[in-house]
Amino acid sequence: MAKLPLQFRLNGSDRATFVDPASNLLDTLRRGLGDFGPKYGCGQGTCGVCTVLVDGEPQLACLTLAVSCEGRQIETTSGMADGPNLHPLQDAFMDHFAAQCGFCTPGMLTAARALLAKNPQPSREEVVEAISGNICRCTGYEPIIAAILAAANAPGARRA
């Protein structure tokens, strides 16, 4: 089966690659383009560790047909910091010790980023809803929720 050409913007840069027709976005990002930020956790859409933003909306890269991303804007945690300056969510995750093994962290940050972009002052309930598709097996979620609530009050939190 011939591979298909694919171009999109990844974290602000134009990228191009070739994919198998049924390839998912996760494999394309990780093994095609070398962005190891999104993780493989299930391939089923049940864990959220591959969450990325597609045109600003959260999507699960493992269930996203790669070719459906032609011409679109993909953002991952790898591109979240502005040079050496961390995103307020990244700062808040550090301050609140909101990561242990760190495997769910990229997906959590992306889910939180999608929330704050639309809802800069979320309630606790809204934060809980925003991360409800993301599994964390280490922290019991509490420090993650606290970090997102704290980041919402920090300047620059809406920075996409």
Place this chain on the structure above:
Amino acid sequence: MARHEGRGMASVNYPIGMNLGGDPSQALIHSNPDGKFTVALSAIDLGQGMKQVSRQIAAETLGVPIEDVYVDTADSDTGPHDMGSFASRGTHRMGNAIIVAAREARGVLLEAAAEELEVNAADLVTDGRGNIHVRGAPSRSITVKATAQAAQFKQGKTIAGRGIFLIPLSAVDAETGEMNPNTAFAHACLVADVCVDDETGEVEVLRMTSAYELGRVINPRMVEQQLVGGAWMGISHALYETPEPYYPNPEHGPRDFNEYLMPGPGDIAPYHVTVLERPAPDGPFGGKGPGEMCANPVLPAIANAVYNAVGVRVDELPITPEKILRGLKANGGVKPGPRRGGPVNWR
């Protein structure tokens, strides 16, 4: 519909390190010419914080700032042998090995500084901020960086250390079970407040209150991570989880995180932990290891709280709503136990 509150408790201890010993850990530490230290290990960080625990123990023992220590783990070409991260052995076993290695490196460091300052090494102390000075005379000092440079380029000394920690393997007696199992134990007591729906059998954990004795706390933020995350796992084990929902019938196993039940971020119970520190005589700075035990008291405390709430004993984990509902039907309804105490003393 009726919801019934109940309260239960449990107290436990937990052994630290592989049960019979025989589980060595090694550490190698060396300085670069600028007085920055690398700790080479084969320990594993699964999220429990092995790298940072190792870094703090090394920095404390070396007497240098934490930023001047980097833990490099795990590469079998550079990191010496370690049994691994399990059995609550990381902090205890590896921590001790790091202390031994760091003491050796510190010894060379102080000798090199003594040579530069023309004093006796025994009279030198570190200030933990990158300086070495004569005891009681902070002005007669040299930086760790200058010392390391002198050691490397002038004196020809290796500021390095090696360490192993091993509790020798014990045998077990076949007939009595006599053995030398563990040298350190951590302790805990936990109170769970629950609410049980008598029509659906659903349990809501309202709050939990606990006290943990963990020996010396190496890093309180990381202890909090373990205890809070572990309590969540305890609730999960108590009420939700199993890959064989109808054990020992092996059918209907879950295939994903939708079918494998665990509490979501909307199921979190407020939790208060008090930490006690009774140092372990052979632990690194008295440290034990909170990683494994933090789920254990939650399971029976919740089971006992469910019994206190509605009078149903569920002796088979997990305590599913179905098992409670079947128990209520068998009992002919709710049989609440005595009220225990008042509102908790924390917010």
Place this chain on the structure above:
Amino acid sequence: MATMEMRKDLFADERDDNLNVIGKGVQRQDMPGHVTARTRFFDDHAFDGMLHLKVVRSPHHHARIRAIDTSAAERAPGVKRVLRGADVPVNKNTLLSLINFGKDDEPSLAVSKVSYKGEPVVAILADSEAQALAACKLVRIDYDPLPAVFDVEETLKPGAPVVNETYPGNYFEYHERFDHQKLRFGDVERGFAGADIVMEHRYQMSPIEHAPTETNGSIAAPEQNGRYLVHSCAQGLFFALGTTAKIVDVESNQLHFIGGTVGGGFGGKVDSLTEPLAVLGAMLTGRPVRFVLDREEEMLYGSPRGAERIYIKDGLMRDGRIVARHIRSYFDAGAYTRLSSYAAIKCTAHVPGPYWIPNVASDIYVSYTNRCPSTAMRGFGVTAVDFALEVQMDRLAEAANMDPMELRILNAYRDGDMKPHRRAAKNTALVECVQVAAEKANWPLSEQAKRASSLIGGGAGERSQIPATQLDARGQIGRPDSRNGPVTQVLPAGTSRIAPSKQPVMEGARDGRATPTQVPRYEPQRPAAPPPPPAYQPAPPPYQPASSYSPPPAPPAPPPPVAPAQPQHGAVRFSSVFGTRRR
């Protein structure tokens, strides 16, 4: 909603809190990598020409393999190699063979029979995951289903299907003598006879999956000089290296394992589930090989925390004292041993929980059943028995008409108490934990319970003694009829058969001193200038001593006695603890 406080006042005289960075909530070394997604896990490595390995698993719980036909799979697009059991150099292993514990009983790829649903039979290596998955469907395996057994007690009965031919009785063999591990301390039967109340209950824990967000996996790649690089998620790097070296039959220095950064483990990454086949694949193809379990495999075949069935029989006095406890427990190992044999020992050492009881016995079995082999998990050997013990304690409190907290304090072990495995307790703190939890939960305690201490009353009188103990020869290997045998011998009070543990070995320090707590001291007088902030300044820690207690002034604690120098330099050798190892 989660808060933590430190009670620095308790045991303050046993600690020197004048430390520089120990006890400080400084930022984790790995946190900046985690929040920037720069942390590299085993799968975050790119290799050119990497092959993907998938295994064909048994659809049966128990079946004889009559024939395996891989010809169609070998011809499928992208397939570079198909592995069968015969390709594995040492196709039988048990994890703890590295410490001489137990017999090799588990193949990497099943050859003549499968003993659990999901057991790997054939491995496919292909250019892409999709091609490997497609080729798996082309493998034809002819099975002859066998009767299966799933219950930990049924499997021990005569006539049960043999799950694991290495252990034909369906139990792990202890000391080449018994079908279980014994603990005997005092005389439980006399204890029960003298008790006011005797009660026995059955408890059970179903299996539990570790469910780390990162599934098990590894990447193996040919390195220079005939070596193989392995990116591994193992919880024990050298454990995985040693296991792999044995199975693929290479010297350990031909393997270069890199790991140490793992996306959650909880015990589920000690089994070396993927490394041996990944390395074998790399050896046979000369290409990098990636073998990662998918989530369904991880959930169903990634080895769970094993189930346990526990019977506890207690003798209780009306005043709340427990005078005898007997525990009979069955670990569900699944089809192969893995680490269950060790859990039973750990469980035996844990009996009877953190309490002093004058008469204690336990019989801990490891049963083989036709399910996925179980392994270690957070609290291994203890979690289930703690559940059983503490629910039983709740029942005892009710039977004695006593508050559950008071019952715990009354029976709690204290410094100096003799444990059933015949070692004295030290450094205990159960009483204080109960007191503090009760206070914070506003659970009233009697004045007597509030005054209790782990430092007081332990080891008094008989509490420090090894009692006369009844022995038996019940449960001999191959003789289920002997499970109800008589007492064979009474061991006199004070008898000890196992040499006390040697001091820890801490070879390496230049002065040869084994003094772990002798650490550098800091000048008590600190300069006025504040220290420079650490690279990552954490939020102000919320830890304050409880306000209701004013911590006593902290006198500088005297340094602990210096242990004599240990002359051991690598003289320690592993020896067989139990049973034999037949390779």
Place this chain on the structure above:
Amino acid sequence: MLDLRTCTSLSEAAGILSGDRQALLIGGGTLVMRDVNEGRLTEGTLVRVTDPAFRQMSTGGARIELGAGVTMAMVLANRELAFLHAAARAIGGPAVRTMATIGGNLFAAAPYGDFTVALLALDAQVVLQSGYGSGRAVPLEDFLSARERGGQGLVTAVQFARPQNPAEFHFRKISRVKPKGISLLSIATHLPLSGGRVAQPRVAYGAMAPTPIRARGVERALDGKPLDQSAIQAAKQAALEGCRPATDAIASEWYRREILPVHLGRLLAGEPR
């Protein structure tokens, strides 16, 4: 290996699907890509539709039409569909909702398919297109009962009447895990009141049978009655009519049967779950 066809028109897609038994429509990907990732789907053609009509929403009038490619997130962003927000929010987490489509939900096996339960209680019609012909509307209930047989053509849209009083429409999903868990069961009720009495009620369940089903016994028990204690009691009595719940990893058949009347009663009485 799998091939991919991208179709710019619905009729092109419908034509491929009716001409090729190995062709399969991929919508949001939440069902199909999982089968690809796990190796259940290794041969055939994935058909992808980029026709804007597939994602069209007509929500202003009394008759609502939603393209089969409309996502749960699109429903949640539409204020005119507020009465469906509880059902849309019941599907996955935010990332799944960006992807999951109404059309895909019609094919989700129990215990999934909660949005379809809401549509069933709204008496929705499914617009199907076979080959290159024009679409035909069939009742959702008929579509679901024929679902297992397959071959009904391409689902292009769903249609339903807006409830005259959105407050008379309720959806509730019962999960073990909060806020996102799969269904123990779900219930949707549309109970129009006329002169203080329930008139032509529609009640539907999820996870109480292999597909979402209507609760005809409950509908009969409530029809023409004031929504009072005795009607609710009668509804609970009739709650299990037609139910064939499965035992699965979440709950046993016994448990689902036990709690369905409880949760139905609570919903009807306006009590929290």
